Amino acid sequence: xxxxxxxxxxxxxxxxxxxxxxxxxxxxxxxxxxxxxxxxxxxxxxxxxxxxxxxxxxxxxxxxxxxxxxxxxxxxxxxxxxxxxxxxxxxxxxxxxxxxxxxxxxxxxxxxxxxxxxxxxxxxxxxxxxxxxxxxxxxxxxxxxxxxxxxxxxxxxxxxxxxxxxxxxxxxxxxxxxxxxxxxxxxxxxxxxxxxxxxxxxxxxxxxxxxxxxxxxxxxxxxxxxxxxxxxxxxxxxxxxxxxxxxxxxxxxxxxxxxxxxxxxxxxxxxxxxxxxxxxxxxxxxxxxxxxxxxxxxxxxxxxxxxx
Numbered sequence: 001x002x003x004x005x006x007x008x009x010x011x012x013x014x015x016x017x018x019x020x021x022x023x024x025x026x027x028x029x030x031x032x033x034x035x036x037x038x039x040x041x042x043x044x045x046x047x048x049x050x051x052x053x054x055x056x057x058x059x060x061x062x063x064x065x066x067x068x069x070x071x072x073x074x075x076x077x078x079x080x081x082x083x084x085x086x087x088x089x090x091x092x093x094x095x096x097x098x099x100x101x102x103x104x105x106x107x108x109x110x111x112x113x114x115x116x117x118x119x120x121x122x123x124x125x126x127x128x129x130x131x132x133x134x135x136x137x138x139x140x141x142x143x144x145x146x147x148x149x150x151x152x153x154x155x156x157x158x159x160x161x162x163x164x165x166x167x168x169x170x171x172x173x174x175x176x177x178x179x180x181x182x183x184x185x186x187x188x189x190x191x192x193x194x195x196x197x198x199x200x201x202x203x204x205x206x207x208x209x210x211x212x213x214x215x216x217x218x219x220x221x222x223x224x225x226x227x228x229x230x231x232x233x234x235x236x237x238x239x240x241x242x243x244x245x246x247x248x249x250x251x252x253x254x255x256x257x258x259x260x261x262x263x264x265x266x267x268x269x270x271x272x273x274x275x276x277x278x279x280x281x282x283x284x285x286x287x288x289x290x291x292x293x294x295x296x297x298x299x300x301x302x303x304x305x306x307x308x
Contacts, residue, residue, distance in 0.1 A: 013253055014253065014254055014258075016253065017249070017250045017252075017253025017254035017258075018250070018254060018258070018262060020246045020247075020249050021246070021247065021254065021259050021262040021263075022262055022265055023243075023246055024242075024243040024245075024246030024247040024250060025243070025247070025262060025263055025265045025266045026265065026273075027238050027239055027243035028239060028243045028247070028266065029112055029265075029266050029267075029269040029270040029273065030238065030239050030269075030270075030273055031235055031239035031240070032099075032103055032108035032111045032270060032274070033108050033270065033273045033274050033277050033278060034231050034234055034235050034239060035048055035100060035103050035108070035231075036107075036108045036274070036278055037231055037277065037278070038227075038228055038231040038232070039103070039104060041224070041225050041228050043224060043228050044104075045097070045103070045104055046100070046209075046212060046213055046216065046217070047213070047217070047224065047228075048100060048228065048231070048232060048235070049096060049100045049209055050209055050210070050213045051224075051228065051229065051232025051235075051236070052096075052232055052235045052236045052240065053206040053209040053210070053236070054206075054221075054232070054236075055232055055233045055235075055236030055237065056206065056236040056237075056240050056241055057203070057206045059236075059241045060198075060202040060203050060206070061199075061203065063195065063199040064196065064199040067193065067195050067196040067199065068196070070192075070193045070195070070196050072190065072191055072193050073191075074190065075191065076191040076192055080188060080191055080192075083184075083185075084185075084188060084192070084197065084200055084201060084204070085204050087181050087184055087185040087188065087201060088200065088201035088202070088203070088204025088208075089204060089205070089208055090177050090180055090181050090184075091178055091181020091182070091185065091205075092201055092202055092204070092205030093204070093205040093208035093212075094173075094174075094177045095174045095175075095178040095181065096174070096205065096209075097212070098170045098171070098173040098174035098177060099111070099115070099170070099171060099174040102167045102168070102169075102170030102171035102173075102174060103167070103171075104167070105163045105164065105166050105167025105168075105170070106156070106160070106163075106164055106167030106168060106171065107274060107278075107280045107282075108273075108274040108278060108280060109267070109270050109271040109274045109275075109280055109290075110152060110153070110156065110164075110167075110168070110171075110282075110286070111167075111171050111270075112266055112271075113148075113149070113267050113290050113293050114149065114168060114171040114172055114175060115175050115178075116266060116267050116294070116297055117145055117146075117175050117293070117297070118175045118176075118178050118179045118182070119179075119297055119301050120141070120142045120145050120146075120296070120300055121175055121176055121179035122179045122182050122183055123142065123300060124142070125179060125180060125183045126183060130183070137299060138299075140299070141296045141297070141299035141300040142296070142300060143296075144293075144295065144296035145292070145296030145297055145300070147292060148289045148290065148291070148292030148293035148294075148295075148296060149289065149293060150289070151286070151288060151289030151292060152282075152285075152286045152289030152290055152293065153168060153286075153289070154285055154286075154289070155285060155286070156286065185197070185201075194248060195248070198244065250262065261301075263297075263301070264294050264298055267290055267293070267294055268290075268294070271287075271290065
């Protein structure tokens with residue numbers, strides 16, 4: 001009986017972790033849809049990014065303060081803090097900025113498909129800079145994902161015009177900068193702890209956005225329509241802060257390999273949400289391309305986990 005109850009408890013925790021992971025991924029995926037909705041109210045990319053960071057800032061400030069004395073195996077030194085600032089700039093400021101700009105040109109559903117490439121970019125960067133080998137299965141999966149992107153974009157230019165390439169380029173830059181952050185910051189996270197490092201990096205990105213906005217716009221925070229403020233708050237709370245902790249909790253409960261499968265919900269949920277709220281419609285060819293990308297990324301993620 002004790003063994004049975006332990007099994008039931010483990011099984012219940014596993015499915016609870018799956019549920020948290022799915023919810024976190026869906027909330028993350030809703031960001032692109034809400035950003036596109038905000039663009040309907042004549043707001044530009046840096047302004048909606050500013051609102052996202054303004055509403056997120058208090059949460060991460062409290063989290064950073066709460067975990068300031070978190071015990072870690074090795075305490076960070078001054079150089080580590082400089083690297084943290086750098087990776088906060090690259091991974092959360094640049095990646096977010098490129099993403100928001102790219103969304104002015106392409107559909108939210110295509111944005112999520114391209115962003116979903118970042119695990120393959122991590123592998124390529126590790127190969128290029130850290131000389132880590134890529135297995136045959138991983139190489140095949142990488143080729144499959146980029147074939148899927150080509151298929152997904154095959155007729156988008158004829159539908160939305162040449163700007164689709166520009167939007168796709170910005171989203172790809174977002175995926176590259178985020179992947180660079182993941183590759184470079186891995187050795188820093190144990191020195192700070194996951195929550196503390198994430199909070200600090202997000203605070204750095206918030207300050208970067210504030211400075212960016214101050215250089216190119218007059219600081220008039222009362223000049224937007226009320227819908228823009230609501231969407232900014234929703235993006236900050238429900239598509240940034242809450243899902244970041246849901247995903248962390250899910251990975252802890254079900255392992256990163258199982259979460260890699262759950263993450264495949266991302267592009268699918270974005271396609272559904274974009275269809276419901278934005279009336280976006282992907283062609284059958286684009287849907288097939290999205291499926292190819294998802295299969296490729298799952299192969300990359302699962303094979304990577306099995307080799308670690």
